[in-house]
Amino acid sequence: MERKRVGFLKFCLFAAIFTIVARLFYIQIIQHDFYVAKASDEHVHENVIEAVRGKIYAMDGNEIVPIVLNETVYTVIFDPMIVNEEKSKEIFEKYAKDNLVAEWDDVFADKNRRYYVVAKGVKYEDAKKIVDELIEENVVGITFDKKTKRVYPEGQMASGLLGFVNEDGDGQYGVEGSFDKELSGIDGSLKAVRDVNGVVLSIGDENIETPAVDGEDVVLTIDRNIQTKVEKILNDYIEKTPATNASAIVMDPRTGEVLAMANVPTYDPAKYSEVEDARLFKNYVVDEPYEAASVCKTFTFTTAIDLGVMNANTTYYNEGSMMVDGLTFQNAYQGLRGTITMQQAFDYSLNTGSATALKLISGGEFNEVGRARLYDHLIKFGLGQATNIELYEEPGFIPKPNEYDWTMNFTYANMTFGQGMNLTMVQIASAVSGIINNGEYYQPTILAGKMQNGKFIKNEREKNTKQIVSVSTSEQMREMLWGTRSSKRNNGVDKPGYFIGGKTGTGQVVQADGSYSEASGEGEMIGSYIGFGGRDGELPEYFIMTKLWGKGQYLGGGEANQAFDDISNYLIDYLKIRPKV
Amino acid sequence: MGNNQTFTSRRGVNSETTSWARGRNFGKRKGTGRFSYYFVIAMLVLVVGLIYVAQGTKATGYDYQISEIEEQINELEIKKEDLAVEQARLTSLASASNNKVAVSMEDATPSGYAE
Numbered sequence: 001m002e003r004k005r006v007g008f009l010k011f012c013l014f015a016a017i018f019t020i021v022a023r024l025f026y027i028q029i030i031q032h033d034f035y036v037a038k039a040s041d042e043h044v045h046e047n048v049i050e051a052v053r054g055k056i057y058a059m060d061g062n063e064i065v066p067i068v069l070n071e072t073v074y075t076v077i078f079d080p081m082i083v084n085e086e087k088s089k090e091i092f093e094k095y096a097k098d099n100l101v102a103e104w105d106d107v108f109a110d111k112n113r114r115y116y117v118v119a120k121g122v123k124y125e126d127a128k129k130i131v132d133e134l135i136e137e138n139v140v141g142i143t144f145d146k147k148t149k150r151v152y153p154e155g156q157m158a159s160g161l162l163g164f165v166n167e168d169g170d171g172q173y174g175v176e177g178s179f180d181k182e183l184s185g186i187d188g189s190l191k192a193v194r195d196v197n198g199v200v201l202s203i204g205d206e207n208i209e210t211p212a213v214d215g216e217d218v219v220l221t222i223d224r225n226i227q228t229k230v231e232k233i234l235n236d237y238i239e240k241t242p243a244t245n246a247s248a249i250v251m252d253p254r255t256g257e258v259l260a261m262a263n264v265p266t267y268d269p270a271k272y273s274e275v276e277d278a279r280l281f282k283n284y285v286v287d288e289p290y291e292a293a294s295v296c297k298t299f300t301f302t303t304a305i306d307l308g309v310m311n312a313n314t315t316y317y318n319e320g321s322m323m324v325d326g327l328t329f330q331n332a333y334q335g336l337r338g339t340i341t342m343q344q345a346f347d348y349s350l351n352t353g354s355a356t357a358l359k360l361i362s363g364g365e366f367n368e369v370g371r372a373r374l375y376d377h378l379i380k381f382g383l384g385q386a387t388n389i390e391l392y393e394e395p396g397f398i399p400k401p402n403e404y405d406w407t408m409n410f411t412y413a414n415m416t417f418g419q420g421m422n423l424t425m426v427q428i429a430s431a432v433s434g435i436i437n438n439g440e441y442y443q444p445t446i447l448a449g450k451m452q453n454g455k456f457i458k459n460e461r462e463k464n465t466k467q468i469v470s471v472s473t474s475e476q477m478r479e480m481l482w483g484t485r486s487s488k489r490n491n492g493v494d495k496p497g498y499f500i501g502g503k504t505g506t507g508q509v510v511q512a513d514g515s516y517s518e519a520s521g522e523g524e525m526i527g528s529y530i531g532f533g534g535r536d537g538e539l540p541e542y543f544i545m546t547k548l549w550g551k552g553q554y555l556g557g558g559e560a561n562q563a564f565d566d567i568s569n570y571l572i573d574y575l576k577i578r579p580k581v
Numbered sequence: 582m583g584n585n586q587t588f589t590s591r592r593g594v595n596s597e598t599t600s601w602a603r604g605r606n607f608g609k610r611k612g613t614g615r616f617s618y619y620f621v622i623a624m625l626v627l628v629v630g631l632i633y634v635a636q637g638t639k640a641t642g643y644d645y646q647i648s649e650i651e652e653q654i655n656e657l658e659i660k661k662e663d664l665a666v667e668q669a670r671l672t673s674l675a676s677a678s679n680n681k682v683a684v685s686m687e688d689a690t691p692s693g694y695a696e
Contacts, residue, residue, distance in 0.1 A: 066669045072659045124659045153669035153676070199648040202640050228674050 043193045044206050051185030054215030058222045067154050074127045075145040076119040080111045082141035091133045095126045158227050160263030160283045164272040173281045178391045188212030217451035221257040233566045234264045241559045244550035247284040251543045253433035256442025261285050289396035289422035293507030295530045296418030297354040302435050303377040304357040306473040312343040312480050316356040325410040347484045354416035366409035371401035380468050381431035383423050389444045396422045433543045436478050436532050439469040493565050497579020502531025504557025527555035529564045536580035542571050
């Protein structure tokens with residue numbers, strides 16, 4: 001009997017041991033991968049190491065100054081079920097009153113809601129004080145989510161140029177959009193064993209760290225003093241004219257560097273979500289092709305001079321209008337009938353003058369050869385195509401010389417005074433800068449360089465120049481443009497000792513039905529002005545283009561000219577350009 | 582050791598159950614037993630294990646120190662960032678244009694140039 005009991009116990013013991021061994025075998029061998037993965041999930045955490053977005057700098061004379069930086073802020077999230085209502089209210093009212101984004105009654109109305117965003121944009125110092133006090137008061141259930149916010153110390157300055165960064169951290173519009181890849185950097189990751197407090201432990205062989213590559217710091221050619229002044233002047237003209245919008249570009253024709261690119265009205269990029277009209281985000285200088293009207297006569301006369309078929313003293317008979325392909329166009333100014341010089345036609349912005357220049361280019365009559373010659377020059381000037389400035393830009397449009405069967409001569413005659421082709425301000429600015437800079441065209445740029453470890457690395461550009469016209473043509477065009485500003489010199493607007501030239505443009509607007517707006521003083525018109533300045537006898541040191549417009553409003557080249565005057569006089573002082581005595 | 586030994590002659594033929602060979606020493610061998618042997622091995626394993634655990638704990642201690650230092654670095658970087666932002670704000674044109682002293686100043690113009 002006893003032997004049986006012992007035998008039974010032995011059996012039970014062996015059965016138990018076998019069960020345990022079998023279970024262990026099942027868990028440790030068969031289910032090995034499953035439990036390893038489960039354990040790994042418990043202890044090994046993978047986190048994204050966010051790359052720091054690059055800063056944006058501008059120039060202040062020769063000094064480099066930050067205009068877009070980063071700031072660490074916190075979004076505060078409550079778990080209303082466990083947060084102490086009274087104490088938390090008191091602490092947050094004390095340190096983050098301006099950052100609260102929710103009403104307290106709403107936060108604690110439904111305690112089953114475990115997630116409520118209570119405050120946004122809480123600065124580090126305030127967050128630290130709050131945390132210290134929460135710990136002291138033993139308040140739990142509050143999460144601080146770290147975020148990086150863009151900061152704009154210059155406020156709304158150059159908002160149309162800079163763009164903004166959205167909630168997802170993506171650059172939108174302007175520099176933020178076009179340089180998004182460089183500014184963003186590459187996020188890293190950290191896969192590591194952590195303890196209950198989240199501290200990374202070096203045990204285990206699963207720790208993998210891929211460091212983040214921070215975004216590059218970009219330095220723009222924009223001079224913040226010039227940018228601010230240009231925006232102020234444009235705002236003044238919006239106040240004193242019917243214009244609702246104004247844009248301007250200031251360039252150094254000797255390098256192609258953009259010193260200012262302004263669009264007003266501006267907006268606060270830090271509060272981009274509050275902007276109601278998305279058109280404020282547009283950078284009209286690069287992404288709004290338009291019919292720039294008479295400023296384009298500069299290109300027609302340049303082409304004719306460069307082809308050796310015309311000079312400023314060439315004469316023609318002005319009848320006040322001209323018929324081409326059975327269609328008639330007129331001069332805006334109906335005086336000066338009879339034989340006049342091309343300089344006079346340029347001074348009075350006569351459409352018949354620029355059309356006659358095309359006839360001369362064509363060999364006496366309007367024809368396809370002349371159209372092709374003009375077209376080739378316009379393309380050589382970089383018009384109707386992207387300039388490859390480091391921003392998103394619209395290419396615009398220039399009709400090809402043989403695009404349509406009939407009225408093509410009329411179309412090209414219109415193009416000589418800026419109708420029928422759409423160009424952006426940056427295309428016009430770059431082209432005219434090249435024409436007045438001894439024919440040497442520089443690809444426009446807003447990128448001065450990059451900051452690396454606190455040092456400025458200049459942007460070295462290759463093949464960024466081309467000869468678009470001869471030096472002689474350039475000299476003659478500078479003289480013609482100087483000639484058109486004689487009234488400004490006579491009225492004392494232009495200071496003596498400086499060589500300042502320019503040309504107005506008063507552009508009709510294509511209406512919804514395809515027709516042009518009224519050319520009288522009542523129709524909608526866009527006012528433009530192109531001009532340059534520098535020391536008398538030397539190559540121009542700056543180029544300026546201004547544009548004023550408003551829906552349904554008449555804005556002539558005259559208003560844009562006045563805006564140019566103000567900017568030009570400011571630049572002479574700011575750039576310390578010495579007059580020729 | 583029993584008496585049933587095999588004698589093996591030089592030619593390798595066994596004559597007895599007890600085996601004898603010329604030139605060999607006989608007697609009881611004294612040494613560690615099987616239990617002692619396993620005990621020593623176990624102790625060595627234990628010591629190695631303790632060293633491993635001690636080193637692991639020591640490494641974890643360093644991890645906490647590293648974590649604290651990293652936290653301090655992050656804090657200082659945020660403070661540095663905040664100071665850079667503050668400096669940029671204070672030296673910005675936007676700030677200067679709102680300054681009471683700056684507002685009351687007149688624009689400077691060059692009085693002339695020496696040739």
